[in-house]
Amino acid sequence: MKKEEIRKLFVQKRNQLTEVEYGVLCQKLFCQFRQFDLSEVRCIHLFLPIVKRKEPNTLLIRDWLKVNHPEIKIVYPKTNFTDHSMQSFADDESLVIKNNGYDIPEPVSGNQIPVDQIDLILIPLLAFDKCGYRVGYGKGFYDRFMAQCRPDTQFVGLSLFEAIGKIEDLDEYDMPMHACITPDYLYKF
Numbered sequence: 001m002k003k004e005e006i007r008k009l010f011v012q013k014r015n016q017l018t019e020v021e022y023g024v025l026c027q028k029l030f031c032q033f034r035q036f037d038l039s040e041v042r043c044i045h046l047f048l049p050i051v052k053r054k055e056p057n058t059l060l061i062r063d064w065l066k067v068n069h070p071e072i073k074i075v076y077p078k079t080n081f082t083d084h085s086m087q088s089f090a091d092d093e094s095l096v097i098k099n100n101g102y103d104i105p106e107p108v109s110g111n112q113i114p115v116d117q118i119d120l121i122l123i124p125l126l127a128f129d130k131c132g133y134r135v136g137y138g139k140g141f142y143d144r145f146m147a148q149c150r151p152d153t154q155f156v157g158l159s160l161f162e163a164i165g166k167i168e169d170l171d172e173y174d175m176p177m178h179a180c181i182t183p184d185y186l187y188k189f
């Protein structure tokens, strides 16, 4: 299948989830996340969920990290829709978060963190394939961001649905993930 078709299908699959089903999948994904080895991670980049689009609830992960891994610095993306870039802001006392025009909770001010500090990125996606490639909302924000990361930064997708067979129309900019966490599995690529 091609990205455009995959996007439509997976937006539909999300919309068809009841609130209860969505909640259960988020809880299961959170349980899988807790099995992930974070021993080498000092700084983690985490998207804040667009709840009305039924994205994985990363607030569960964020709150757990704060209690169980206080040594890990948490940073959030701020998007620039003009050039499709993202900047990262630390979760500290100077952070201010507001919903942007796309209903994404985002930093509006705070301490900016250079991309080379990030050890692991949790990546939003609509669908992913068995080779670790992903389909997002189609603006290339994450592909651009991942291209700027250190070569040893880990890319870890979060998905409420399992892997699909193959994305047919990959391009030169598509960056494969190292792993993807779903409600039932931890895929390693």
Ligand SMILES: Nc1nc2c(c(=O)[nH]1)N(C=O)[C@@H](CNc1ccc(C(=O)N[C@@H](CCC(=O)O)C(=O)O)cc1)CN2
Pocket: 047, 048, 049, 050, 055, 077, 079, 102, 104, 124, 125, 136, 137, 138, 139, 140, 141, 142
């Ligand atoms: N929570 C979260 N934050 C994120 C992402 C994400 O997927 N989830 N992104 C992941 O990259 C970036 C934001 N990407 C986005 C890309 C498109 C649209 C959007 O609403 N697009 C419209 C079409 C707009 C148009 O074509 O002009 C739509 O889908 O209806 C929203 C966010 C950065 N932050």
Ligand SMILES: Nc1ncnc2c1ncn2[C@@H]1O[C@H](COP(=O)(O)OP(=O)(O)OP(=O)(O)O)[C@@H](O)[C@H]1O
Pocket: 003, 124, 125, 134, 135, 136, 137, 138, 139, 140, 141, 142, 143, 144, 147, 171, 173, 174
């Ligand atoms: N590093 C890059 N430099 C220039 N263009 C890029 C880069 N990365 C992606 N693009 C372009 O951005 C567009 C959208 O990419 P794609 O369809 O893969 O987005 P996506 O991964 O679904 O979205 P997102 O990353 O925002 O969730 C494509 O035309 C792609 O070629």
